[in-house]
Structure formats: C-alpha cells, structure tokens
Amino acid sequence: MFKGTRGWMTATFGAVLLTAGAAGAAEVNVYSARHYDVDKTLYETFEKNTGIKVNLIEGKDDELIERIRSEAANSPADVLITVDAGRLWRAQEAGILQPIRSEALEKAIPAHLREPEGHWFGLSKRARVLVYNKDAVEPAKLKSYEDLAAPEWKGRVLVRSSTNVYNQSLAGAMLAAHGPEKTEEWARGVVENMARKPQGGDTDQIKGVAAGEGDVAVSNTYYFGRLAASQKPEDQAIVSKLGIIFPNQGDRGTHVNVSGAGVAKNAPNKDAAVKFLEYLATPAAQKVFAEGNYEYPAVPGVEVHPIVAGWGPFKEDELNAAVYGKNNAEALKVMDRAGWK
Numbered sequence: 001m002f003k004g005t006r007g008w009m010t011a012t013f014g015a016v017l018l019t020a021g022a023a024g025a026a027e028v029n030v031y032s033a034r035h036y037d038v039d040k041t042l043y044e045t046f047e048k049n050t051g052i053k054v055n056l057i058e059g060k061d062d063e064l065i066e067r068i069r070s071e072a073a074n075s076p077a078d079v080l081i082t083v084d085a086g087r088l089w090r091a092q093e094a095g096i097l098q099p100i101r102s103e104a105l106e107k108a109i110p111a112h113l114r115e116p117e118g119h120w121f122g123l124s125k126r127a128r129v130l131v132y133n134k135d136a137v138e139p140a141k142l143k144s145y146e147d148l149a150a151p152e153w154k155g156r157v158l159v160r161s162s163t164n165v166y167n168q169s170l171a172g173a174m175l176a177a178h179g180p181e182k183t184e185e186w187a188r189g190v191v192e193n194m195a196r197k198p199q200g201g202d203t204d205q206i207k208g209v210a211a212g213e214g215d216v217a218v219s220n221t222y223y224f225g226r227l228a229a230s231q232k233p234e235d236q237a238i239v240s241k242l243g244i245i246f247p248n249q250g251d252r253g254t255h256v257n258v259s260g261a262g263v264a265k266n267a268p269n270k271d272a273a274v275k276f277l278e279y280l281a282t283p284a285a286q287k288v289f290a291e292g293n294y295e296y297p298a299v300p301g302v303e304v305h306p307i308v309a310g311w312g313p314f315k316e317d318e319l320n321a322a323v324y325g326k327n328n329a330e331a332l333k334v335m336d337r338a339g340w341k
C-alpha cells in the first residue's frame with residue numbers, strides 16, 4: 001500500500017516535470033565563472049519563482065569558454081556567466097554565444113553595457129580606479145589615466161601585468177579615445193613610471209601602495225571594497241592609509257567594465273536561459289548580484305553596498321563595452337610594443 005502511494009507520488013512528480021519540459025522551461029544549465037555564495041542564493045530564488053531548475057557548472061573564465069567551444073553542438077550550456085567585456089568578446093568571437101532579443105533586458109540594462117546585437121549583457125559594473133597613498137599624493141594632481149604617464153609619477157605607479165584582461169580592456173578604452181599611436185605612447189609612459197615590474201593582482205598593487213612600494217595603484221573598485229569590508233586589523237590599517245580617485249571626471253569619465261552573461265549558441269533550453277537573464281536584471285536580483293562582490297549594479301537606480309556608496313557618485317565612460325572588448329587583441333599588442341610585461 002505504502003509502496004503504491006510512493007509510486008503514485010513519483011509518477012505525479014514526473015508528470016509535473018514533463019509538463020514543464022513540454023513548455024520548454026524545466027531547467028537551465030548555467031556555466032559560471034563567478035564563485036560567490038550570493039549567486040547561489042539568487043539561483044534558488046529563481047527556481048522557486050519559476051519552477052525552472054538551475055544546474056550550475058562552475059569553472060575558470062577561459063576554461064569555460066574553451067569547454068563550451070569543444071562541446072560544440074552537443075554542449076548542454078544554456079548560459080555563460082563571466083567577467084570582463086574582453087572575455088565576453090572572446091566568447092562571442094569563439095562563436096559560442098547567440099544573439100537574443102529581450103525587451104526586458106534592453107529596457108533594464110543601459111545600451112553601453114550590453115553587446116548591441118544581444119550576444120551578451122552586462123549584469124554588474126566595476127570601475128578601474130586609482131588608489132593612492134594619502135600621505136604621498138595630492139589627489140588634485142592625479143586626475144586621469146593619462147596622468148599616470150606624466151614624468152612626475154616616475155617610479156611611483158603600481159599596476160599588474162598586461163596579460164591581465166582588466167588592463168587590456170583599459171587599454172582598449174584608451175585606443176577608442178586616442179588611437180593606437182597615442183595609446184602606445186601612454187603605455188610607454190606608464191611602463192617608465194612603474195615602481196616595480198608588474199606582479200600579482202589588483203589587491204597586491206593596493207597593498208604595495210600601503211607598504212610604500214609605490215604611491216598609486218590601478219585597481220578595480222571591488223578589490224578595494226573587499227579590503228574595506230575586511231574585519232582583519234591588518235586590512236583596516238591598509239585601507240586607512242589610502243584614498244580612491246575616479247579618473248577622467250573632467251572629460252570622458254572613468255573606465256567601467258562588466259561581469260555579464262550571454263545565451264549559449266546551442267542552448268537546449270533557450271527560453272529558460274532568456275528568462276534566467278531577465279531575472280538577473282530585475283532590481284531585487286541586481287542588488288544581490290552586485291552587492292555580493294562590492295560591484296555596481298548594471299541597472300540604474302538599484303541600491304549599492306554602503307562601502308561602495310561611501311565612495312560617492314562618479315561619471316563613467318559610456319563607451320560601449322563591446323568596443324573595448326573588440327579592441328582587446330590590439331590593446332595587448334600595443335602594451336607589448338610599449339614593453340608592458
């Protein structure tokens with residue numbers, strides 16, 4: 001009797017799933033290079049709201065792109081979530097994303113933060129800023145990325161390697177603003193002003209400034225946010241010495257980059273994938289998605305983390321993320337020629 005009841009229940013559950021499957025919305029396979037617990041909370045809410053099960057496959061950025069590429073037509077991937085427009089562009093170039101149209105996404109996400117044909121959509125923003133030692137730098141004298149190449153900053157600049165996609169995107173934005181010759185000249189100036197050979201990540205540059213190895217670091221905002229949020233006394237000591245400058249407020253604005261997502265070329269659950277992206281662009285999801293990593297939401301008007309709010313508003317460069325994404329390869333060549341290791 002009991003067995004029979006169980007069997008009946010299982011059959012019903014299966015029928016429910018089948019119904020959802022027939023409507024094309026039973027599950028969505030999400031390949032993500034973001035590894036934050038808050039993301040998982042978001043996916044659970046999506047499951048609860050829609051009945052669409054989220055299967056999460058985590059991996060490193062470039063590895064996920066390569067995996068989807070090699071899985072080709074058999075790829076179960078529906079959505080790719082990754083970081084930096086340079087990388088989203090690489091995914092697009094690799095032919096693993098398909099363009100999608102969605103009124104909800106086009107309405108919610110500002111045009112400069114998404115690929116014009118709908119291959120990918122920025123979901124959170126990070127600004128590439130200058131973090132300076134308050135004892136050594138008068139912020140009024142350091143106003144732009146261009147300033148980093150000026151002779152007075154010789155031996156004072158800390159910035160990571162040109163192999164890093166964030167710097168490639170920054171140089172890609174410089175290319176759009178100034179063209180190749182001036183960008184190379186700028187890169188050469190930055191190299192001449194480096195306090196040391198590029199090493200480590202953005203956090204290491206920030207720590208280097210606090211330790212007096214240089215006076216100004218180039219960093220994404222969320223690395224500074226993480227240090228500021230840390231309860232460790234040594235991190236608090238670092239942050240207390242430092243200030244943050246949003247470059248180019250007098251002209252084109254500060255370079256911002258995105259973490260974002262696109263629908264996979266061979267998505268078996270395309271409708272669910274689009275719904276999933278639309279959900280991530282809702283104000284409630286945006287708040288959680290951005291806050292978990294001290295980023296800015298892509299959707300305007302959504303509240304930011306108090307630490308991020310404390311830095312104040314800033315003018316951002318509204319160059320389309322796809323433009324500096326596309327400039328990625330040329331940016332790397334230019335930095336290479338300039339001797340940026």
Ligand SMILES: [Fe+2]
Binds near residue numbers: 220
């Ligand atoms: Fe990062």
